[in-house]
Amino acid sequence: SGWLGLLLVPFMGTxxxxxxxLLGHILDGAPMARSYADIAFHVFGRTGNLVISFIFSLELLLVLTGYLILGGDNMQKMIGLPHTMCYFCMACLVLPPCLMNDFKQLAIVSILGILTNMVVLGIVLGLGLTTL
Structure with a gap:
C-alpha cells in the first residue's frame, strides 16, 4: 500500500x-498445448506434466476445503445448527458441481453463481442507498 504499492505495480506488470x-514463445513451439500441464510437458517432460497436474489438483482440493469450512462456519453462525450438520449441508451444495462431466451443466451452474452474485450486490447496494 502507499508508495511501496505504487512502485510494485510497474514491477509486477513487467x-x-x-x-x-515466455508463454507465447513456448506456445509457438508447441501449438497443440492446451493447458499448463501440456506446457510443462513440453518444457520439462513427463515429470513436469505430473508435477503441474498434481499442484493444480491440490490447489482445487484446498480451495474446495476452504469453501466448505467458510460456508459451514458462516451457516452455523447464521442458523445456529451444529457444525457437523452445517458442514454436511455445505458439502451437499459444493460437491455436485465438482462431479459434473458435461460443460453445459457446469455452464448453467456458473450462470446461477453469477446471477446470485448480482442479486447479492443489488441487495447490498439497495440497503446501502436506503440507509443513507
Whole structure:
C-alpha cells in the first residue's frame, strides 16, 4: 500500500509481460498445448506434466476445503445448527458441481453463481442507498 504499492505495480506488470512473452514463445513451439500441464510437458517432460497436474489438483482440493469450512462456519453462525450438520449441508451444495462431466451443466451452474452474485450486490447496494 502507499508508495511501496505504487512502485510494485510497474514491477509486477513487467513480470507479467515477461511471463506472457515466455508463454507465447513456448506456445509457438508447441501449438497443440492446451493447458499448463501440456506446457510443462513440453518444457520439462513427463515429470513436469505430473508435477503441474498434481499442484493444480491440490490447489482445487484446498480451495474446495476452504469453501466448505467458510460456508459451514458462516451457516452455523447464521442458523445456529451444529457444525457437523452445517458442514454436511455445505458439502451437499459444493460437491455436485465438482462431479459434473458435461460443460453445459457446469455452464448453467456458473450462470446461477453469477446471477446470485448480482442479486447479492443489488441487495447490498439497495440497503446501502436506503440507509443513507
Amino acid at each position: 513480470i507479467c509481460l515477461y511471463t506472457a512473452h
